[in-house]
Amino acid sequence: MKQYKLPKKGLLLMFVCSVLCFFSSCQDKAKKADELCLKYEFEEAAKLYKEAADEGDAYAKWKLSRAYFYGEGVEVDEKKGFRLLEEAANAGLEEAKAELASYYIYRISTKADIAKGKKMMDSLVETSTNAFVLSSYAYMLMSGNPAYEKNEKKAIKILESVDDKDDPFYLHDMGLVYYNGIDNDVDYQKALEYFSKAFERGRFFSALFCGRIYYIGGHNVKKDMDKCVEWLKKGVQAMDADCMCALGQIYCSTDEKYCDVNSGIKLLENAAELGNTDAMNYLSMCYEKGDNVDKDDEKSIDYARKSFEKGNAYAGFLLGLKYQSGVGCKKNMQKAIEIWEKATDLGSGEAANNVFVYYNEKNNFLKAKKYLFLSAKLGDPMGMYNLACQYYGGSKLVEKNLTQAFIYAKKSADLDNPGACELTSYMLENGEGCDVAPKEAKKYKKKATGEE
Structure with missing residues (x-):
């Protein structure tokens, strides 16, 4: 029988079609997995992500890496998660690159490298229009971290430049804008609108903030423990470990209506297992x-x-x-x-x-001074009070400086340290390191004794 050979153009067309069908199949699996996640069917979703990841789909590798990090449908395995994240990033997926940069910066791995993470993120945001990338960067600027100083105005501009306003990570960050009162007054109602939309689209961590808003109340939202618990339960159903932790603590430490110690401890243990x-x-x-x-x-x-x-x-x-x-x-x-x-x-x-x-008692004053200032810088009330005392009387660590003593005493007092409240009250009453202010002195005196 005579054999016919396809012309080279025909072979090329067949190859291109087969490649397109292959990638279409991978994308279909990842898309189906995304839909399953929104229904909390995490095990089935993880299976599909794994199939697509094994076929080389970078997006599926990224989503599967998150599943391993957060225990969504698979057991927590940070090594597998990190390996998949690196593979997805090396394949050029911008979401994976941004998340990998974040992990380096926040030290969420044994391979922490702040300088490397910053370099990666800086390179990404120069040209990227990806909502996940820009939202990740904006979050860093809103909160501050080892790589970036807090810059809320810049964060707002970054968020304004996001094209996909339905992206769950963008929506969560916009919720934070109103939750923290960045560039406007705190507005819990607006924050709820964004957080709830983010949750519906798969940013399940947003349930924690909805719960917090109803737990605290105020800023256009009435305190409501029932709604707080309801939102945290939604987060638990969505396998969010932060919601498990928060609800577990409520069950273990609140009044009879919500007291359920056994369930609380179980939730806390589950959250711990998820890291x-x-x-x-x-x-x-x-x-x-x-x-x-x-x-x-x-x-x-x-x-x-x-x-x-x-x-x-x-x-x-x-x-x-x-x-x-x-x-x-x-x-x-x-x-x-x-x-x-x-x-x-x-x-x-x-x-x-x-x-x-410890070092102060050992007369190692060089190290004692270093750690005292670090403690105050890190916002520890006791550290600030101890530094205030050192400045108040003068010591081998610092020279006497009543102005500095008052500054640190007041900072500590405002964080409810009783000794600092006493010292602040005394200094205000006598005008030491500050102007005489009897009313303020009385306020801190009451605070020191727990009357306020």
């Missing part, structure tokens, strides 16, 4: 004190250690306390100091103050 460090810290304190659970020092230190290993600064403060006092371990002050110094690097002012106390 939520706030839940780990809460459980650590519960097991140390025996609150709502049987006292268990080993579980207490285990939760604190896991949280600290994930980069939680407050967990480092807690873990150091355990080595200081021997809770779940042998007393080891050197280990405590080592942990507190690392926790300070992560941003714990409480840990920095403890390091200051």
